[in-house]
Amino acid sequence: xxxxxxxxxxxxxxxxxxxxxxxxxxxxxxxxxxxxxxxxxxxxxxxxxxxxxxxxxxxxxxxxxxxxxxxxxxxxxxxxxxxxxxxxxxxxxxxxxxxxxxxxxxxxxxxxxxxxxxxxxxxxxxxxxxxxxxxxxxxxxxxxxxxxxxxxxxxxxxxxxxxxxxxxxxxxxxxxxxxxxxxxxxxxxxxxxxxxxxxxxxxxxxxxxxxxxxxxxxxxxxxxxxxxxxxxxxxxxxxxxxxxxxxxxxxxxxxxxxxxxxxxxxxxxxxxxxxxxxxxxxxxxxxxxxxxxxxxxxxxxxxxxxxxxxxxxxxxxxxxxxxxxxxxxxxxxxxxxxxxxxxxxxxxxxxxxxxxxxxxxxxxxxxxxxxxxxxxxxxxxxxxxxxxxxxxxxx
Amino acid sequence: xxxxxxxxxxxxxxxxxxxxxxxxxxxxxxxxxxxxxxxxxxxxxxxxxxxxxxxxxxxxxxxxxxxxxxxxxxxxxxxxxxxxxxxxxxxxxxxxxxxxxxxxxxxxxxxxxxxxxxxxxxxxxxxxxxxxxxxxxxxxxxxxxxxxxxxxxxxxxxxxxxxxxxxxxxxxxxxxxxxxxxxxxxxxxxxxxxxxxxxxxxxxxxxxxxxxxxxxxxxxxxxxxxxxxxxxxxxxxxxxxxxxxxxxxxxxxxxxxxxxxxxxxxxxxxxxxxxxxxxxxxxxxxxxxxxxxxxxxxxxxxxxxxxxxxxxxxxxxxxxxxxxxxxxxxxxxxxxxxxxxxxxxxxxxxxxxxxxxxxxxxxxxxxxxxxxxxxxxxxxxxxxxxxxxxxxxxx
Numbered sequence: 001x002x003x004x005x006x007x008x009x010x011x012x013x014x015x016x017x018x019x020x021x022x023x024x025x026x027x028x029x030x031x032x033x034x035x036x037x038x039x040x041x042x043x044x045x046x047x048x049x050x051x052x053x054x055x056x057x058x059x060x061x062x063x064x065x066x067x068x069x070x071x072x073x074x075x076x077x078x079x080x081x082x083x084x085x086x087x088x089x090x091x092x093x094x095x096x097x098x099x100x101x102x103x104x105x106x107x108x109x110x111x112x113x114x115x116x117x118x119x120x121x122x123x124x125x126x127x128x129x130x131x132x133x134x135x136x137x138x139x140x141x142x143x144x145x146x147x148x149x150x151x152x153x154x155x156x157x158x159x160x161x162x163x164x165x166x167x168x169x170x171x172x173x174x175x176x177x178x179x180x181x182x183x184x185x186x187x188x189x190x191x192x193x194x195x196x197x198x199x200x201x202x203x204x205x206x207x208x209x210x211x212x213x214x215x216x217x218x219x220x221x222x223x224x225x226x227x228x229x230x231x232x233x234x235x236x237x238x239x240x241x242x243x244x245x246x247x248x249x250x251x252x253x254x255x256x257x258x259x260x261x262x263x264x265x266x267x268x269x270x271x272x273x274x275x276x277x278x279x280x281x282x283x284x285x286x287x288x289x290x291x292x293x294x295x296x297x298x299x300x301x302x303x304x305x306x307x308x309x310x311x312x313x314x315x316x317x318x319x320x321x322x323x324x325x326x327x328x329x330x331x332x333x334x335x336x337x338x339x340x341x342x343x344x345x346x347x348x349x350x351x352x353x354x355x356x357x358x359x360x361x362x363x364x365x366x367x368x369x370x371x372x373x374x375x376x377x378x379x380x381x382x383x384x385x386x387x388x389x390x391x392x393x394x395x
Numbered sequence: 396x397x398x399x400x401x402x403x404x405x406x407x408x409x410x411x412x413x414x415x416x417x418x419x420x421x422x423x424x425x426x427x428x429x430x431x432x433x434x435x436x437x438x439x440x441x442x443x444x445x446x447x448x449x450x451x452x453x454x455x456x457x458x459x460x461x462x463x464x465x466x467x468x469x470x471x472x473x474x475x476x477x478x479x480x481x482x483x484x485x486x487x488x489x490x491x492x493x494x495x496x497x498x499x500x501x502x503x504x505x506x507x508x509x510x511x512x513x514x515x516x517x518x519x520x521x522x523x524x525x526x527x528x529x530x531x532x533x534x535x536x537x538x539x540x541x542x543x544x545x546x547x548x549x550x551x552x553x554x555x556x557x558x559x560x561x562x563x564x565x566x567x568x569x570x571x572x573x574x575x576x577x578x579x580x581x582x583x584x585x586x587x588x589x590x591x592x593x594x595x596x597x598x599x600x601x602x603x604x605x606x607x608x609x610x611x612x613x614x615x616x617x618x619x620x621x622x623x624x625x626x627x628x629x630x631x632x633x634x635x636x637x638x639x640x641x642x643x644x645x646x647x648x649x650x651x652x653x654x655x656x657x658x659x660x661x662x663x664x665x666x667x668x669x670x671x672x673x674x675x676x677x678x679x680x681x682x683x684x685x686x687x688x689x690x691x692x693x694x695x696x697x698x699x700x701x702x703x704x705x706x707x708x709x710x711x712x713x714x715x716x717x718x719x720x721x722x723x724x725x726x727x728x729x730x731x732x733x734x735x736x737x738x739x740x741x742x743x744x745x746x747x748x749x750x751x752x753x754x755x756x757x758x759x760x761x762x763x764x765x766x767x768x769x770x771x772x773x774x775x776x777x778x779x780x781x782x783x784x785x786x787x788x789x790x
Contacts, residue, residue, distance in 0.1 A: 001559075001590055001621070003652055004505050004527070013658040016460070037457075044455040052666065053448045060439040060636040062432075062629075065411070095490045095638070098660035106526055110399050111506060127659040131501055132399070133528070164396075195396055226396070234457075241455040241665030243490070257398055263408040264522040265493040269664045270636030271447065 010127050014356025021339040022350050030343055033382035035370040036350040038173065038320065042238040042290060042373075047278035052271045063270045065262040067093025067246070071273040074280035075231075075246055081284075082205075084218040086248050092258055093268050093276075097203045097232030097245035101128045101167075103258040104199050104228045104247060108164050109134035115199075116158045116166040118149035120323060120357030120364055122173045122201070134164070138359035143325040143367060146314030147175035150183035155190060165197035165228075166190075170217075171204040174357050174369040175323045176298075176316020178208045181215055188223035197254075198223060203232040203245075204319040206287045209295040224250040235320070236287075237279040242272040294320050297372040297379055304383040305370075308390060323354055323369045326390065331355070331368045334393055342389045349385040405522050409751025416734040417745050426742040427734070428777030430765040433568065433715065437633040437685060437768075442673035447666045458665045460657040462488025462641070466668040469675035470626075470641055476679075477600075479613040481643050487653055488663050488671075492598045492627030492640035496523045496562075498653040499594050499623045499642060503559050504529035510594075511553045511561040513544035515718060515752030515759055517568045517596070529559070533754035538720040538762060541709030542570035545578035550585060560592035560623075561585075565612075566599045569752050569764040570718045571693075571711020573603045576610055583618035592649075593618060598627040598640075599714040601682045604690040619645040630715070632674040633685075637667040689715050692767040692774055699778040700765075703785060718749055718764045721785065726750070726763045729788055737784045744780040 015037060022032050066072070072091050079086050094100040101124075109115070111133030117125055119138035129136055137158050141147040149155070155166070166187065171178040179187070191198045200217035208215065217227045232245035249255055298315075301322055305313045310327030328334045331353040338348050354367035372379055410432060417427050461467070467486050474481050489495040496519075504510070506528025512520055514533035524531055532553050536542040544550070550561070561582065566573040574582070586593045595612035603610070612622045627640035644650055693710075696717055700708050705722030723729045726748040733743050749762035767774055 001503070001592055001646075003502050003648055004508075006505070006527070007502050007652045007655065010652075010655045012655055013460075016658055039454075039456055041454060043453045048455065049450065055444065058438045059434075059436060060443065060634050061434055062635040065408075095494075096661060099490075102660070107398050107402050108396070110401070111528065113399075124659040127655060131527070131656070132401070133506065197396055239455050240457040241662070243662065243664045251396075253398055257402045257405075260402065260405045260407055260522060261526070263411055264519040265497070266491060267636070267638065269638045269667050271666060272664050 006131050006133060010130055011356065014123055015352050018335060018339070018350065021336055025339045025348060029346065031347045032339070033347065033349045033374065033378055033385060035374070035382045036352045038235065038371045038373060039240060040235060040238040040320070040373045041375065042293065044238045045279060045282060045286065047282070048239060048242070048275040051278045052275045055271055055274060060270055063267045063273060065267050066259060067091070067268060068270070068273045070277050074277040078280040079218065079248070082214050082216055082219065084216060086218070086250070090250055090255060091246055091248045092255070092262050093273060094245045094247055095268055096234065096243040097201065097230050098124065100230035100245045100247035101125070101199070101201065103261050104230060105129050105132055105134060106261055107254050107257045108197055112162065113164040114160060114162040115164060116155070117359070118168070119359050120147070120174050120354055120367070121359070122169050123356050125167060136359050137163070140360060140363065141175070143312040143314070143323070147177050147323060149177070150179055150186065152186055152190070155187070159190070159194050163194065163196045165199050167199040167201065169201040171208050171318025173204070173319050174321045174354065176319050176321050178318035179215070181213070184215060184217060185220065188217070188220040188226070191226040192223055196226065198227045200227055200229045202229055203235050206236060206291055207294055207320060208318040209291070209298060210317055218248065228254055233276050233279050237282070239279060242275060244268060244272050244276040294372070297376060300376050301370065301372045301379055301383060304380055308387045320372050321369055322372065323357070323367055325367050327394065328366055328390070330365055337393055338389050342392060344385055344388050347381070347385060348389065349382045351386070401526050401528060405525055406751065409518055410747050413730060413734070413745065416731055420734045420743060424741065425738055428742065428744045428769065428773055428780060430769070430777045431745040431747045433630065433766045433768060434635060435630060435633040435715070435768045436770065437688065439633045440674060440677060440681065442677070443632070443634060443637070443670040446673045447670045450666055450669060455665055458662045458668060460662050461654060462486070462663060463665070463668045465672050469672040473675040474613065474643070477609050477611055477614065479611060485645055485650060486641055486643045487650070487657050488668060489640045489642055490663055491629065491638040492596065492625050493519065495625035495640045495642040496520070496594070496596065498656050499625060500524050500527055500529060501656055502649050502652045503592055507557065508559040509555060509557040510559060511550070512754070513563070514754050515542070515569055515749055515762070516754070517564050518751050520562060531754050532558070535755055535758065536570070538707040538709070538718070542572050542718060544572070545574055545581065547581055547585070550582070554585070554589050558589065558591045560594050562594040562596065564596040566603050566713025568599070568714050569716045569749065571714050571716050573713035574610070576608070579610060579612060580615065583612070583615040583621070586621040587618055591621065593622045595622055595624045597624055598630050601631060601686055602689055602715060603713040604686070604693060605712055613643065623649055628671050628674050632677070634674060637670060639663060639667050639671040689767070692771060695771050696765065696767045696774055696778060699775055703782045715767050716764055717767065718752070718762055720762050722789065723761055723785070725760055732788055733784050737787060739780055739783050742776070742780060743784065744777045746781070
């Protein structure tokens with residue numbers, strides 16, 4: 001019995017496949033600093049569990065397929081803070097941002113259709129498009145240019161009659177790039193002109209450090225029929241384990257068809273939706289504090305990385321990742337060596353080789369991604385270990 | 396911007412599309428008995444919320460993509476009660492049984508591949524197969540034969556070189572059919588001989604009323620490479636809103652490739668997994684009591700239905716549904732009339748027209764599905780209203 005070609009063509013998560021090495025190192029008593037995964041260490045606001053604990057119905061029943069009205073309304077209130085007016089029938093609550101992406105892709109991709117995505121990109125986009133027979137057309141960016149992709153000519157070259165959408169993680173995982181308002185406007189105009197969707201993965205919306213403005217593709221009325229926003233409470237509220245995300249769109253066709261998918265999987269978890277209501281209603285103060293903390297870590301991490309000889313690293317503008325080029329040939333080999341063979345006072349660091357974030361074969365082999373989701377002390381020590389490791393590895 | 400052909404070809408849920416009529420009736424003050432949806436009224440065991448409430452970590456973090464070890468182990472203990480020995484790397488915890496079905500189909504379907512499913516069938520199978528370009532080959536069954544499908548010759552006729560799997564809900568939604576051990580063995584032999592998968596949707600496993608034996612396709616060692624079990628705590632433990640299901644298989648290829656899907660969507664909700672552990676560990680007594688209650692309701696509902704003139708209804712053997720043929724031309728028209736125009740002492744009943752459960756166009760137009768998930772009194776009143784309605788409607 002052969003499996004499907006689509007699933008066989010998919011790779012395992014590049015973030016997860018090195019755990020076997022990390023676990024082996026830990027078994028030997030080595031302490032590993034995890035700069036590899038976007039699991040924030042910021043406390044989940046206690047309001048979440050308070051709301052969950054207060055659930056007192058006899059039956060934990062199905063909720064509505066589109067999401068609980070309370071949860072949808074909480075998200076609408078949150079969007080209104082950023083001047084986006086979504087109605088109840090323009091938002092579907094999903095099992096994390098991941099399901100929102102799966103819904104969006106399932107709605108628009110016919111086998112062979114093309115989705116434009118700047119590379120390096122969040123690797124799960126491979127699966128979210130490939131499982132429906134879609135093809136990613138990567139727009140290559142470079143460490144030396146801070147992974148900037150919002151160049152009209154560059155993007156235009158990627159457009160073909162098969163282009164169904166551009167999919168953008170903004171602010172971006174894995175590079176930390178963030179679009180300016182003008183750049184977003186330019187992308188909206190392209191989408192309208194060439195008649196394709198913008199799948200706006202905005203789960204890091206508030207984490208954009210060099211501006212006070214909170215931007216969203218949902219703010220561009222001229223492209224309201226093109227834009228599909230995928231969102232999540234995971235990073236924003238440090239609630240990754242809740243698995244509550246959403247898809248928002250003013251395109252009625254997309255909403256109606258995504259609802260078929262939502263109905264087929266019945267609903268999202270009831271308790272987590274109840275908890276999510278409290279998160280969306282948190283005061284601005286919460287976002288300000290969280291953003292200030294990540295901004296501080298970004299600066300700390302960036303400056304520490306600058307001190308590594310031979311590194312190529314522009315200052316990222318958003319999210320909580322830094323992708324950079326190391327003075328090594330093969331970052332995967334370096335990582336495995338760091339976990340297997342290197343230690344300083346019994347410690348080493350785990351990061352992600354960036355090759356898996358590229359769609360074009362062979363690119364990114366000397367690049368890595370770090371997540372700055374640890375406290376300052378651990379973050380600095382983690383980067384120091386990379387520096388020490390590099391010195392020894394390059395001998 | 397055109398949407399994908401696959402999604403456009405899908406219908407909305409036939410269970411959900413009549414709510415607009417029910418809501419209109421309720422707005423006018425009519426009381427509606429909901430025999431239309433499989434939402435059990437049995438209390439969710441309090442152990443679930445107790446475990447959830449006791450969660451006291453600072454960060455609600457991602458759990459493992461395959462599921463929390465504690466949850467996997469609890470399910471393994473549960474399977475062992477039924478003489479099924481699954482290892483930790485043979486079970487993936489999923490977002491409800493729905494996601495398990497999506498994973499199974501994504502792993503095996505190439506566009507154009509065929510999945511054999513007895514009709515009438517759980518309609519969401521349409522989407523779970525169609526979204527990957529799969530084609531359902533229905534094996535037609537009849538009310539007069541109790542919707543029995545486990546006939547070797549009948550099944551063999553449906554097999555073609557494109558057959559990738561047979562997908563069986565056993566005990567079955569919407570018909571309440573249940574396979575005997577011999578019938579399961581026959582299907583296993585067919586799958587092995589013709590080299591296709593058995594997708595065994597066994598979320599109603601314990602609800603099989605005329606036997607003390609608990610059967611599963613996981614008990615047939617000879618077909619262990621063919622069998623993919625999709626499962627859920629929703630119906631078994633009256634915990635539909637938890638969205639915890641699973642996929643179990645001894646086929647290493649299927650497991651490894653389904654893990655790609657699991658990793659891409661990161662994980663299942665942490666709190667609900669913690670709650671699910673307590674459910675799988677409930678003593679046998681819980682299942683016995685729940686089964687006895689549903690068995691009683693089955694008998695009550697069946698006997699009440701028998702008294703309706705012109706009905707065709709064999710006694711179902713499992714799950715908590717009855718599908719039957721009514722003496723009407725068009726059950727959809729009858730339902731809409733029941734909600735819009737009929738009432739007895741201000742009350743009416745909602746059920747599901749069965750046409751949407753058939754893959755073959757035109758079949759099932761005079762059939763309906765009832766779920767016996769209400770207490771005896773409400774169940775009897777709901778069926779009485781159908782009887783009264785039918786009398787008036789047929790005039």
